């Protein structure tokens with residue numbers, strides 16, 4: 001497929017006139033063809049109007065039809081073949097194998113949401129039949145289902161050009177809920193975005209859905225994204241990116257005459273607690289495992305282990321020696337964009353220049369542009385508690401070890417942490433007491449708590465929580481990965497004494513869709 005540099009507004013391809021966006025190959029620094037025309041207010045307006053026009057029809061599509069649509073998107077992405085992978089490699093600097101895996105995850109995610117739509121429990125059907133004889137007051141007939149919020153604005157993420165981008169988890173879960181989607185493409189991978197966008201656009205047409213179910217807009221800077229979130233026809237936002245960007249969009253959404261939810265996944269430093277018995281038993285293996293997680297994908301994961309906490313002593317020294325050796329020999333992979341590389345270097349320099357912080361190790365230097373030289377630092381619990389700058393995310397392979405005098409101080413540090421996506425416990429049986437003492441704090445701080453693993457690599461499944469208190473996300477009640485992500489785009493409606501002929505199928509007597517429903521409090525397929 002020839003890349004056109006055009007936006008996709010419903011069925012149309014449209015050349016933007018507001019400046020040009022060119023992807024940069026971060027491994028060479030070279031600008032890639034073609035130039036993509038940036039959108040403006042007119043394109044945002046048109047895409048939002050089409051999305052609004054599509055909403056009532058799309059939200060009432062039968063579950064089977066919506067599932068078939070999600071599967072068509074998955075199939076069309078696979079049909080793009082190698083062209084998609086080659087372009088994504090050029091635009092992101094990520095290795096081919098990683099992007100092939102990410103494509104598999106993206107397609108699997110779409111198919112999983114197809115299964116969720118068919119299964120139907122997301123509708124949340126509840127029926128409390130009328131009790132006309134109840135004294136002193138009769139009960140009316142009450143029936144509840146969940147309906148989609150409306151058109152959703154999705155911001156593609158730089159670090160997952162497929163799985164968190166045009167047809168990634170936010171888009172898949174919004175479609176599954178019945179929401180049209182307007183994507184603001186990430187300017188780092190416009191070609192990948194156009195390819196995937198065309199796959200989605202074709203699926204909309206193949207399934208006979210209204211054209212406004214999907215649009216794709218380009219736009220560098222803040223104006224297109226801001227206009228999209230401010231548009232009254234947009235009813236929710238999905239975002240993965242920087243804290244600054246996420247907070248700016250939260251503010252735009254909150255200032256609207258009708259504020260809307262923003263589901264922003266932003267910044268997390270993912271504390272890992274190295275508990276004493278685990279350190280005593282396997283300090284060296286932990287050191288090597290930690291460096292493998294820290295350096296995976298140049299550390300460009302929001303689940304990257306950015307701080308370590310442990311009680312100081314000889315076992316911690318063994319861990320440090322192993323980590324320093326592994327990190328010192330780690331190669332310098334290419335980062336996603338010159339901007340992300342510059343932010344990484346600035347964050348590392350700030351830590352290196354901090355008088356309260358010691359540099360333990362740096363990875364190997366690279367010989368190309370935008371390469372990530374891994375870094376490991378150490379500080380004390382007191383310094384960490386005193387200096388709020390040490391709690392900030394450095395996006396990339398950089399981590400800070402906090403040496404604590406005892407377990408009490410380790411708990412005090414944990415208590416001062418901001419909200420996190422993950423918290424990791426490295427523990428053996430003898431650490432159970434220390435872990436139990438930490439758990440209430442970790443539950444308050446993080447969306448996912450894991451033992452004896454490392455936090456990078458998020459399973460797409462039913463029980464996953466990829467979320468957490470601010471600043472990890474803007475709304476700790478939800479997840480952006482896994483099937484529960486659909487909940488973000490639904491709201492309940494109750495029908496009181498509505499005549500049978502007007503009720504949606506999901507709430508009709510006789511259960512024509514065969515759903516699991518809660519009838520008079522009892523859950524069953526009735």
Ligand SMILES: NC(=O)C1=CN([C@@H]2O[C@H](COP(=O)(O)OP(=O)(O)OC[C@H]3O[C@@H](n4cnc5c(N)ncnc54)[C@H](OP(=O)(O)O)[C@@H]3O)[C@@H](O)[C@H]2O)C=CC1
Pocket residue numbers: 155156157158159184185186187188219220221222223224225226240241242243244245246248249265266267268301302339340343344394395
């Ligand atoms: N926690 C996480 O999961 C991630 C964190 N990051 C962090 O973000 C930094 C920058 O990376 P990047 O991916 O570009 O993230 P950004 O937050 O800068 O950008 C994400 C998307 O939002 C848009 N955007 C950003 N700010 C605004 C705004 N104020 N108003 C409207 N739209 C906005 C961007 O537009 P445009 O396309 O024009 O840039 C882009 O489409 C990294 O260095 C890292 O610190 C990055 C990726 C993931």
Ligand SMILES: O=C(O)CCC(=O)C(=O)O
Pocket residue numbers: 157159160164240300301302303456457458459466
């Ligand atoms: O590791 C993953 O699978 C997801 C990580 C993520 O959401 C991110 O880095 O933005």
